[in-house]
Amino acid sequence: xxxxxxxxxxxxxxxxxxxxxxxxxxxxxxxxxxxxxxxxxxxxxxxxxxxxxxxxxxxxxxxxxxxxxxxxxxxxxxxxxxxxxxxxxxxxxxxxxxxxxxxxxxxxxxxxxxxxxxxxxxxxxxxxxxxxxxxxxxxxxxxxxxxxxxxxxxxxxxxxxxxxxxxxxxxxxxxxxxxxxxxxxxxxxxxxxxxxxxxxxxxxxxxxxxxxxxxxxxxxxxxxxxxxxxxxxxxxxxxxxxxxxxxxxxxxxxxxxxxxxxxxxxxxxxxxxxxxxxxxxxxxxxxxxxxxxxxxxxxxxxxxxxxxxxxxxxxxxxxxxxxxxxxxxxxxxxxxxxxxxxxxxxxxxxxxxxxxxxxxxxxxxxxxxxxxxxxxxxxxxxxxxxxxxxxxxxxxxxxxxxxxxxxxxxxxxxxxxxxxxxxxxxxxxxxxxxxxxxxxxxxxxxxxxxxxxxxxxxxxxxxxxxxxxxxxxxxxxxxxxxxxxxxxxxxxxxxxxxxxxxxxxxxxxxxxxxxxxxxxxxxxxxxxxxxxxxxxxxxxxxxxxxxxxxxxxxxxxxxxxxxxxxxxxxxxxxxxxxxxxxxxxxxxxxxxxxxxxxxx
Numbered sequence: 001x002x003x004x005x006x007x008x009x010x011x012x013x014x015x016x017x018x019x020x021x022x023x024x025x026x027x028x029x030x031x032x033x034x035x036x037x038x039x040x041x042x043x044x045x046x047x048x049x050x051x052x053x054x055x056x057x058x059x060x061x062x063x064x065x066x067x068x069x070x071x072x073x074x075x076x077x078x079x080x081x082x083x084x085x086x087x088x089x090x091x092x093x094x095x096x097x098x099x100x101x102x103x104x105x106x107x108x109x110x111x112x113x114x115x116x117x118x119x120x121x122x123x124x125x126x127x128x129x130x131x132x133x134x135x136x137x138x139x140x141x142x143x144x145x146x147x148x149x150x151x152x153x154x155x156x157x158x159x160x161x162x163x164x165x166x167x168x169x170x171x172x173x174x175x176x177x178x179x180x181x182x183x184x185x186x187x188x189x190x191x192x193x194x195x196x197x198x199x200x201x202x203x204x205x206x207x208x209x210x211x212x213x214x215x216x217x218x219x220x221x222x223x224x225x226x227x228x229x230x231x232x233x234x235x236x237x238x239x240x241x242x243x244x245x246x247x248x249x250x251x252x253x254x255x256x257x258x259x260x261x262x263x264x265x266x267x268x269x270x271x272x273x274x275x276x277x278x279x280x281x282x283x284x285x286x287x288x289x290x291x292x293x294x295x296x297x298x299x300x301x302x303x304x305x306x307x308x309x310x311x312x313x314x315x316x317x318x319x320x321x322x323x324x325x326x327x328x329x330x331x332x333x334x335x336x337x338x339x340x341x342x343x344x345x346x347x348x349x350x351x352x353x354x355x356x357x358x359x360x361x362x363x364x365x366x367x368x369x370x371x372x373x374x375x376x377x378x379x380x381x382x383x384x385x386x387x388x389x390x391x392x393x394x395x396x397x398x399x400x401x402x403x404x405x406x407x408x409x410x411x412x413x414x415x416x417x418x419x420x421x422x423x424x425x426x427x428x429x430x431x432x433x434x435x436x437x438x439x440x441x442x443x444x445x446x447x448x449x450x451x452x453x454x455x456x457x458x459x460x461x462x463x464x465x466x467x468x469x470x471x472x473x474x475x476x477x478x479x480x481x482x483x484x485x486x487x488x489x490x491x492x493x494x495x496x497x498x499x500x501x502x503x504x505x506x507x508x509x510x511x512x513x514x515x516x517x518x519x520x521x522x523x524x525x526x527x528x529x530x531x532x533x534x535x536x537x538x539x540x541x542x543x544x545x546x547x548x549x550x551x552x553x554x555x556x557x558x559x560x561x562x563x564x565x566x567x568x569x570x571x572x573x574x575x576x577x578x579x580x581x582x583x584x585x586x587x588x589x590x591x592x593x594x595x596x597x598x599x600x
Contacts, residue, residue: 325356
């Protein structure tokens with residue numbers, strides 16, 4: 001009888017373990033009750049059973065396989081919890097393409113565990129110990145290789161079917177899968193960690209737009225009337241600065257500080273001479289910087305690509321038309337790209353030559369030999385901007401220069417204090433240098449102030465130059481949501497409960513176009529990143545190529561198209577995916593240019 005009871009207990013524990021896996025893994029991130037509907041809870045649990053069956057069949061020992069899975073599920077959920085702490089979202093399939101980039105900056109974050117991490121880790125540890133004491137006796141099963149192989153193959157087939165079903169729209173509706181793609185936090189918390197991960201795999205492939213015909217797009221492209229420049233200047237030096245995490249938090253909510261954290265940019269926004277200012281709507285928040293690069297350099301929109309995919313790593317495999325390739329080929333520009341951090345990030349060393357850059361310089365092999373000043377652990381914007389000036393001047397003696405630069409000074413994380421980052425600016429009501437929220441937001445505001453100072457010095461430098469030059473400056477995205485958490489809190493808000501309009505605002509960053517020659521002053525422009533290059537070229541006296549002439553005319557109907565939203569000429573804002581018909585002409589032309597153009 002005792003033996004029967006023990007076997008029954010062990011058998012029951014064997015059956016229940018995958019269910020336990022689901023609940024404790026999910027609780028590493030957030031509670032399940034009230035977040036994940038009962039249908040999706042079952043769907044998630046099925047995944048844990050399928051993985052348990054598969055590994056047990058492969059290894060032949062239930063105890064060993066379940067203990068291995070205990071460690072794996074603990075580690076993956078813990079990593080996800082830290083990723084959320086760092087950037088406000090969880091791991092998605094496309095993040096697996098950027099593991100190298102993540103490792104580059106991993107040492108700049110704080111890894112102090114939260115109470116939830118500690119408690120759930122202890123539960124995982126207890127489960128690991130209990131499984132070690134269980135007796136799952138399947139000696140005959142372990143020796144039956146044919147049976148094990150059969151179960152393994154069935155499990156693999158079941159996983160493929162599971163994935164296929166989750167990608168069907170009818171199943172999505174039945175299960176009530178949450179699909180608000182700009183809510184990266186909510187996707188994982190409302191769908192479940194693994195079910196959502198598998199669901200998001202559908203966004204890795206790019207389908208041809210409805211009604212797409214390559215010949216028709218080619219003819220349409222060739223028939224475009226070229227958009228002419230606004231100014232008569234001839235081929236000025238063009239300096240592009242995409243500044244890491246530069247944004248104006250007042251876009252998100254009201255707050256006060258002891259002094260202005262970006263006085264120069266704010267002064268330019270008031271209608272400065274030979275200056276254009278406004279806001280670009282980007283497609284990312286807190287990370288995935290290369291997507292903003294991609295939109296700016298190519299004129300393509302992430303609104304027509306899988307949500308948060310990384311074109312640099314997935315789609316650019318051949319020569320691709322972009323601003324540097326066009327300027328070099330038609331106007332004889334020297335093209336240079338610089339980034340004061342590791343060259344291994346985001347596949348840039350392979351992509352930049354395909355986009356038409358003649359030269360590229362990174363931390364390794366270039367900046368690390370210069371001994372430039374740093375802020376925190378990164379090269380300061382001031383030092384970087386001065387180096388940009390030197391490199392442009394060095395090359396501009398016999399040809400105009402297009403210089404594209406991606407900064408690092410303001411990169412996350414923000415939760416540590418540094419001797420070389422004093423708090424000149426402080427958020428009113430949050431000045432405590434020991435409080436985590438205070439440290440994050442005040443570090444960020446002071447970094448922005450340093451960038452603002454550096455930009456002012458750069459414009460003063462080029463104001464004295466006898467060569468025509470134009471600068472475009474913009475942020476790649478807003479910082480991790482937890483950086484601005486205290487600002488939202490002061491306004492009675494939280495990131496997890498923002499309205500749609502407030503959420504849209506988290507994807508807006510300021511831009512500045514400044515020239516040392518006459519351009520028409522404009523302020524308060526609202527566009528998206530894919531159109532910013534068009535505006536720059538027109539103010540630089542450059543004809544737009546056929547594709548950009550097409551998109552520039554399209555911008556008259558929809559001046560904003562990002563992965564998050566589209567805004568029409570009347571100011572009506574709509575989630576981009578809900579406008580597939582209205583935006584189909586742009587989507588088809590982009591597909592042709594990115595995947596089928598003979599010029600690639």
